[in-house]
Amino acid sequence: MSFVISGSLTYINLGLVDGFVGIWMIGWGKSFVVAYPTLLLLFPIVSKLAKAICKE
Incomplete structure (x- = not known):
């Protein structure tokens, strides 16, 4: 998920610039x-909360 989001945000903020993939990989590493x-x-925590809400 962080891979896709960081790629999308890099594209939105910079467009397809030279070195796009390298910039994306740096951003992905930081987000990961x-x-x-x-x-x-x-x-x-979220799993327990979901089980508590969705009791059968």
Whole structure:
């Protein structure tokens, strides 16, 4: 997800400039450093919340 979003935002902000892929990869690396630990921390909480809301 962070890969697609960082690519989309790079394109929106810069367009197809020279070095686009390199700029995108730098942006993706930075976003992945934030996104992955956030996923690991929040997934159990969100999962429990969803199970509590959707009890059968």
